[in-house]
Amino acid sequence: MQEPTLLLLTALADEPRHGYALMQEVAEISNGRVRLRTGTLYGALERLQREGMVRVEREEVVDGRARKVYALADPGAVALAEETARLRAVAEEAERRLARRPRPSARGALA
Amino acid sequence: MEQEREGSHVGSHDGSTPAALRLALRTLPRSARAAQASELAAIFAEATAGRGRAAVLREAADVAGHGLRLRVGLGGRGRADGIVAKAAPLAVSLCVGQGVLYVVALVVMLMNQPQFDQLSPSDKVMLVGTVAATAVWLVVLTLLLVGRWGAARVLASAGVLGQAGALAWALPEATGSRSFMVGDSLLPSLFVWVLLLAVPRDMAGPVLGRDRGAAAGIALLSLLPYGLMLVIHYPNEMALAVGFMWVLPMLLALALARRGGTGVAAFGLASVAGLLRFGVPTLASLTSPSAVAAGGVVLVALAAAWRSRSLRAAERRAVGS
Incomplete structure (x- = not known):
């Protein structure tokens, strides 16, 4: 799973959101590193809908603008949980190995 | 002040839509434009609200990229x-x-x-x-x-x-x-x-x-x-x-188009680059550049028709299911 997809699914994990809110959430979750633009976001949401991972929760009109509110579908939640477990396993293994790494001696650190 | 105006009056795909977005939306195929323009304009409006011309152009370019991908048969159902x-x-x-x-x-x-x-x-x-x-x-x-x-x-x-x-x-x-x-x-x-x-x-x-x-x-x-x-x-x-060695992976990808994985098809598509470097010029020297160009146009048209047909079939299956 590529990072933008992971971030989009994560942004939808707690509650349904509309397009622009998703853009903001993705930027926030990634500390501003990933910024999805309008066309990219829409294309990604279309693809995730086709794959059954995301569904349209409802359509609403705000300030005269029609917009869709997207929600995480069950297959999307499963895929996100699997990806999270995979990343957690990698992170735990990295931490375990780092902990076993010999610490540099004071003399080595000064050298 | 002008920046605020740019972003705040683009709620729907109407006369107040910025020129950059109007042009970008024209890249979408007609059916996709009818289905998507309103929401794309809504997201665009919020994403560009209070931002400068450069940001507006970047967002519009991204919408145009989305439209062009749809035009060439990407972004639809399938792989x-x-x-x-x-x-x-x-x-x-x-x-x-x-x-x-x-x-x-x-x-x-x-x-x-x-x-x-x-x-x-x-x-x-x-x-x-x-x-x-x-x-x-x-x-x-x-x-x-x-x-x-x-x-x-x-x-x-x-x-x-x-x-x-x-x-x-x-x-x-x-x-x-x-x-x-x-x-x-x-x-x-x-x-x-x-x-x-x-x-x-x-x-x-x-x-x-x-x-x-x-x-x-x-x-x-x-x-x-x-x-x-x-x-x-x-x-x-x-x-x-x-x-012409690169014709083989292309043929293999075509033969396995229905049951092959994405990797086989990707290998076949990438092989086109190999064919273009030596195969196409060799073919042009054996026949004529105009004949090869005409053949290329026919092949691209056939590929586009095939893609369009498979997209329509996928849409029908989705509606029927």
């Missing part, structure tokens, strides 16, 4: 997006592998200066240009491996522009076959550049695992005929083999 995303790094790797021949040729000639001096100025420009392009593709491949697609796209665009400039300069003075000059220098690069741009941003990430292996494999495969040329001394037959 096309995934195939293009996997094929792009493979095609870049193939370009690097094929370019090794030119690097070796330039090094050998520079070691034997009189041989290099005998080249016409246009041949020198073309050779050095193709070697420079190989270096550019190598850097692009490195960027793709680490997931820096934005930088890779910018560099590839600059490289293709440079190659086009060199070709425009050299072509009027050309002494050899112009078909080979265009094929050697520009066709594969143009194809790979279009592939790179066609990959949706959300599917562009680091090239990992088996995809890295495939990228290395296709580069090695492109070197194989050069190695065979050193031991098999049938230049005409080997030239044909080098030119």
Whole structure:
């Protein structure tokens, strides 16, 4: 799973959101590193809908603008949980190995 | 004040929609425009609210990219997006592998200066240009491996522009076959550049695992005929083999189109770059450039019709299910 997809699914994990809110959430979750633009976001949401991972929760009109509110579908939640477990396993293994790494001696650190 | 106006009056696809967005929305196919324009305009309006002209243009360009992808049959049902995303790094790797021949040729000639001096100025420009392009593709491949697609796209665009400039300069003075000059220098690069741009941003990430292996494999495969040329001394037959060997993976991908994985189809698509460098110019010299161009147009039209038909069939299945 590529990072933008992971971030989009994560942004939808707690509650349904509309397009622009998703853009903001993705930027926030990634500390501003990933910024999805309008066309990219829409294309990604279309693809995730086709794959059954995301569904349209409802359509609403705000300030005269029609917009869709997207929600995480069950297959999307499963895929996100699997990806999270995979990343957690990698992170735990990295931490375990780092902990076993010999610490540099004071003399080595000064050298 | 003006920035606020830019962002705050674009709620629907009407007269108040900014010109940049109106133009961008025109890139969408008619049916997609009818279905998506309203929401795209709504997201666009919020994303650009209070922001400057540059931000508006960037967002509009991204919408145009989405529309153009839909126009060429990407972004619909099926595996096309995934195939293009996997094929792009493979095609870049193939370009690097094929370019090794030119690097070796330039090094050998520079070691034997009189041989290099005998080249016409246009041949020198073309050779050095193709070697420079190989270096550019190598850097692009490195960027793709680490997931820096934005930088890779910018560099590839600059490289293709440079190659086009060199070709425009050299072509009027050309002494050899112009078909080979265009094929050697520009066709594969143009194809790979279009592939790179066609990959949706959300599917562009680091090239990992088996995809890295495939990228290395296709580069090695492109070197194989050069190695065979050193031991098999049938230049005409080997030239044909080098030119047309890439038809085999394309045929394999077509044969396995329905049940093959994305990887096989991506390998077949990337192989087009190999065919463009030597196969198409060889075919042009055996027939005529206009016949090859006409054949290319027919093939592209057939591919577009096939893609359009399969998209419609997928839509019907989705509606029926």
